[in-house]
Amino acid sequence: MAANTHLFGDKETNNWFKACIGLNVTKEGLTNFLCAELQKVHIVVGNSCGNCPIENLIQCPTNPYCNIRKRNYCPFHKSQKPQPCPICDNVKHNIILHHRYGRPSWRNTRAEKWALNYWEIGKCYLPPDGYSSISSVQESDFNGVISIMLNCLHFQTCLSPLCLSPPPPDKQCPLEKVRQIGRDVRHTSDCKVTDADLQDYFKKLSTLLADPPCLQQDPSAIIACKRLSDLQNDPVSFEELGKLLKDAKKAGECFSEKAERTLAEALQTLDVTTLFGEQRLKKKTEVGKQRLQSKTKLGEHRLERKTTFCEQRLQSKTKYGEQCLENKAFFGEQRLQRKTQHGEERIKSKAQYGEQRIEIRINKAVQCLDSNVNDGTQRIEISVQHGIESIERIARGSKQNCTSRLRTRGSRFSPSFGETLQ
Ligand SMILES: [Zn+2]
Ligand SMILES: [Zn+2]
Structure with missing residues (x-):
């Protein structure tokens, strides 16, 4: 759909929508890069036996999975008891070594698929909860993608030193700042972004997408960079807004109440506009x-x-x-x-x-x-x-x-x- 519009008279609300779309565009621009690098991590951590579920590989009790207070009942180990496996324990050990904080998100991953699916390794570097049903990088949201890049130490080898210094969790780390944009936009209380903030957001996102040496040459990242600059100058397009609303629903991202309401309203407006568009189309x-x-x-x-x-x-x-x-x-x-x-x-x-x-x-x-x-x-x-x-x-x-x-x-x-x- 070529039609573009200022859906809302309010400039700052429009900016907020642009910021949301910008985050989506950035996530898509990073997807290829992330897939390629996670495949390298998959090789580095080694092969698992393919039979052990994650419950077998975690001692009981282990914080925060097991219920330490109730000794005789563990919700994490209720179907599978701990059972050491030298092959899988080695992979698990390597995953831990690659984690910046030594705390992989075991609840997200299915260890029996480690051997065949690099994404099950990648999921260990996601935030602790809420991603177990996400089956690919593409399905993951902006926060998930940036979290993997922050938590997995492999990305120190393929991102520029500038991008990770000072190192996380320092709030001044550029990549941490990028993750913070996502949080600020999702958890907004008024769904408004000033022109200055929007400019700052897009600058940070574009800098990440043009990071040397890898992303700078990645075709998807290059396309995303171009889209970001178009988005900044042009009105919000129906197409991108529709995609944003659809993706926000699917990923089940954690939005503030106000943000959810604004998105729902936008969806309605979009429906009306779509109806109008359909009539014109007819x-x-x-x-x-x-x-x-x-x-x-x-x-x-x-x-x-x-x-x-x-x-x-x-x-x-x-x-x-x-x-x-x-x-x-x-x-x-x-x-x-x-x-x-x-x-x-x-x-x-x-x-x-x-x-x-x-x-x-x-x-x-x-x-x-x-x-x-x-x-x-x-x-x-x-x-x-x-x-x-x-x-x-x-x-x-x-x-x-x-x-x-x-x-x-x-x-x-x-x-x-x-x-x-x-
Ligand atoms: Zn347990
Ligand atoms: Zn095993």
């Missing part, structure tokens, strides 16, 4: 719709015109194509006919020539056969003649022979026989 939407419709109609007309034109071109092209195709087909047919005719003629002449050659061959063969037959017949006749003559000769020869032999034999038996034969 009107705009209606206008937009109409414009869209008329544009759509115009577009449709143009599209139709174009379509018609394209169709006509397509038709004429198709017609031309068809003619071309017909011409080609006609020529093709003629050529085919010519070729066919030519082919037929060639086949016919070839066939004729073939037939003639076959006839000639047949005639030759027949003549050859005839002469062969004649020749054969003559030869057979001659052979037969020869045969007959030869048979006759043999027959004559053998008759004479036979007769003479019979004569000889017959004269041996009866002289008349020889005569009979003759």
Whole structure:
């Protein structure tokens, strides 16, 4: 939402809202940095076993968790008794060593998640109570984020010496002063901030966001710095105010009564304004719709015109194509006919020539056969003649022979026989 407004006629109340938003913006600008650094702390404190809940790792009784007066009943250890674990005790020891005051907020943390979740380590450096259900840096509030940076000694290595000197809990420590801004704004009795105070707040917050060497180069911190300077000069925006009110509700931050009332009123005003905005939006939407419709109609007309034109071109092209195709087909047919005719003629002449050659061959063969037959017949006749003559000769020869032999034999038996034969 781009609309900005002076929601309240009172300048100082507006300043108070700006201060609230400024704290939120700063917290968001610090989130990336905090996550990155807590991951380093997570590595430094070492790995836990992953099974021990925090109750196992705390002796009973331990102040302020256990009820020292009632010896036989401890509300902290009612479900889990103390049970030493060398691995987790080592991590716990390292967490204590990293705590500026040696008093980690054990009630906030779930030790069984230490191994996997750096935020469960980070929660040990939060204020003692009220953060156990906060599951990430992003969900945490401004006070929580600054408290971790103050309480965890690791941040001495990544914040400038100037930011932490004099060291906490000295009220003159710049980071302590930043935390104090949060407290002053939340616990206000009148929800008013003077121009001078607002300027001072924003200067301190901007200085922290531009702290060398780390934050100075952190993209989120750079963006936050820019937003702070815009916020200082521009009216409060709906968007940021809405976000502030939503975040304030979610984080359950501890506000003064007056602050809570002012926030609730702002929420109402915002609702009314939002309603007004919605009406304007509706009107705009209606206008937009109409414009869209008329544009759509115009577009449709143009599209139709174009379509018609394209169709006509397509038709004429198709017609031309068809003619071309017909011409080609006609020529093709003629050529085919010519070729066919030519082919037929060639086949016919070839066939004729073939037939003639076959006839000639047949005639030759027949003549050859005839002469062969004649020749054969003559030869057979001659052979037969020869045969007959030869048979006759043999027959004559053998008759004479036979007769003479019979004569000889017959004269041996009866002289008349020889005569009979003759
Ligand atoms: Zn106990
Ligand atoms: Zn363990």
